[in-house]
Amino acid sequence: MKSKMISVWAVLLLGTSPVWAQKYHDAIVEDSHGPVKMIKSDGKIFSYDSDGRLTTVDHEDAPDTKYDNNGYPLERCSNVCTQYEYNENGQLTSESYETLLGVMVIDYSYNSRGDRVKKATTYSFSLMSVDTYRILRYDDRGNWIEREVLHRSTDDNGNLGNSRVTKETREIRYFTPATPTGDSSPASGTDNSDWASLRESLIGKRVTPQSPASEGWQALIGKHLSLTTYGISQNGQEANRFECQTGEYIELGSDGVLLWGNRCDGNTSYRYRIDGKRIYLTQISGKETGDKWFELTRQSSGLIKTESNLGTYRYFRIDN
Numbered sequence: 001m002k003s004k005m006i007s008v009w010a011v012l013l014l015g016t017s018p019v020w021a022q023k024y025h026d027a028i029v030e031d032s033h034g035p036v037k038m039i040k041s042d043g044k045i046f047s048y049d050s051d052g053r054l055t056t057v058d059h060e061d062a063p064d065t066k067y068d069n070n071g072y073p074l075e076r077c078s079n080v081c082t083q084y085e086y087n088e089n090g091q092l093t094s095e096s097y098e099t100l101l102g103v104m105v106i107d108y109s110y111n112s113r114g115d116r117v118k119k120a121t122t123y124s125f126s127l128m129s130v131d132t133y134r135i136l137r138y139d140d141r142g143n144w145i146e147r148e149v150l151h152r153s154t155d156d157n158g159n160l161g162n163s164r165v166t167k168e169t170r171e172i173r174y175f176t177p178a179t180p181t182g183d184s185s186p187a188s189g190t191d192n193s194d195w196a197s198l199r200e201s202l203i204g205k206r207v208t209p210q211s212p213a214s215e216g217w218q219a220l221i222g223k224h225l226s227l228t229t230y231g232i233s234q235n236g237q238e239a240n241r242f243e244c245q246t247g248e249y250i251e252l253g254s255d256g257v258l259l260w261g262n263r264c265d266g267n268t269s270y271r272y273r274i275d276g277k278r279i280y281l282t283q284i285s286g287k288e289t290g291d292k293w294f295e296l297t298r299q300s301s302g303l304i305k306t307e308s309n310l311g312t313y314r315y316f317r318i319d320n
Contacts, residue, residue, distance in 0.1 A: 022052035024071040028092050029054075029084065031116045032172060034141045034256065041170035050175050089114070089284040112267050112285055114257065115144070129153045130160060136167075142255020143172055217252065217279045217296055225250045225304060225316035233313050250316065257284070 027036040030046055039046040047056040052071065054062040063078040072090065076082050082097040091114065096105040102124030109118035119131040130152050137146035146169045155161040227248040231240040247262040258272045258281065268286030272279050277296045283289060294306040297313075304316040 022071065024052035024067060024073075025090070026052060026054035026065070026073055028086075028090070029073060029076075029095070031092075032143045034143065035175040036143075036172060037175050038173040039170060040172075042168065091116075091284075110285075112269070113259065114269055114285060126158060127154050127160075138255075139172060140254055141172070141174060142253055142257060145170055145172065216277050217274045220296075220304070220318075221252050221254050223251070224319040225252075226319055227314055228303065228317050229315040231313055233307060233311050238313060249319075252279075260286075 022035070025033075027033060027039065027046075027048060030039050030041065032039060035050070036048050036052070037050075038048070045056075045058055046054060047059075049055050054065065054073075056062055063076045065073050065077075066075040068074050070090075072086055073084050075084070080097045080099070082095050084092060085094045087093050091110055092108055094105060094107045096103055098104075105122045107120045107122070108116055109120075111117050115133075115135055117133050119133075121128045121130075132150040132152075134148040134150075135144045135146075136148060137144065139145045146167065149166050149168055150163055151166065152160040152163040227244045227246075227250070230242055230244055231238055233239060246264060248260070249262060250258060250260050252258045252272065256271055258270045258279070260268045260270075263286075265287045268283065268289060270281040270283050272281055274280075278293055279296075280293045281291060290310055291308045291312075294308050294314075297305050297307050302318065304318065306314050306316070308314075
C-alpha cells in the first residue's frame with residue numbers, strides 16, 4: 001500500500017482516529033468532509049448535525065433529502081429536485097435538476113489529491129460556463145477555506161470567451177467529540193476525560209522521540225516519510241530485502257487522507273483510520289492496490305518499520 005504521510009510528534013496517548021464516524025455525508029455537496037458543523041460560504045450558512053446530515057440552510061429547514069445505503073445524498077427537493085451522482089471514491093461528480101425549458105447539469109472534476117478543481121455547467125446539452133479552481137489555503141482538517149476561481153462563459157457560438165478571476169473564502173466549524181466514538185479510544189495510561197480537546201491542543205506540537213507519544217501512527221501525522229527499504233516477510237522474518245531508490249514517500253494528513261507519492265504506478269491516496277499501532281486504509285484515488293492495513297512494528301535508529309496485511313515490510317525515514 002502506498003500513500004503520503006504528514007506527522008507531528010504528537011500523541012499515541014490520544015490514540016484517536018481522525019476519521020469521524022458519520023452516518024450521512026451531506027457536506028460533500030459543499031465540497032467538504034469530516035465532522036462539519038457549519039459552513040458559511042458565498043452568503044449562505046449551512047448547518048449540520050453530528051450524524052453529518054444537513055439540518056438548515058440560512059436558518060431555514062433543509063430540503064427533504066433521499067440517501068443511498070452509505071449515507072450519501074441522492075436527491076434533495078425544495079422548489080426543484082436536484083439529483084447527485086458520485087464516483088467510486090465517494091466524490092460528487094455531478095448534480096442536475098429540471099426546469100421548464102431544459103435540464104441544468106453541473107459536472108465536477110478532481111485532481112490526484114482529491115481537490116475539486118473544475119466545475120462545468122451545461123444547460124439542455126449546451127455548455128454554459130467552466131470554473132477552474134486553485135486552492136490558496138486549507139484549514140487544519142484539510143478543507144479549503146480560500147481559493148481562486150477562473151470563470152469562463154460561452155459566447156453565442158458556444159465557445160468559451162473572456163475570463164475573470166475572483167477569490168472565494170469560507171468559514172467552517174466542526175464538531176469535536178467530548179468522548180471517543182466508534183472504536184477510537186484514549187490509549188491506556190491516560191485518565192484525561194477531555195482527551196479530544198487535548199489532542200486538538202497538541203496538533204502541531206513536537207514531543208520528544210523518547211516519549212511514549214512517539215510510538216504510534218498518531219505521532220506521525222504531519223511527517224514526510226521516505227521509503228528506504230522494503231521486502232517480503234515469511235513467518236515474521238525478513239525473507240527478501242530491497243533498497244528503494246525511487247523517492248517514494250508517504251504523508252499522513254490531519255484531514256484523514258494518506259497520500260503515497262512518487263510511486264512507479266502513480267500517486268495513490270487513501271482514507272485512513274488509526275487503531276493503536278495499526279492503520280486501516282480505504283483507497284480513494286490512484287491505481288488499485290491490495291494493502292488494507294499497516295502495523296507499525298518498531299522504531300529504531302531513526303527509522304519506522306511497518307508490516308502489512310500482504311506480508312510485506314517497509315522501512316521509512318522521517319524527513320521532517
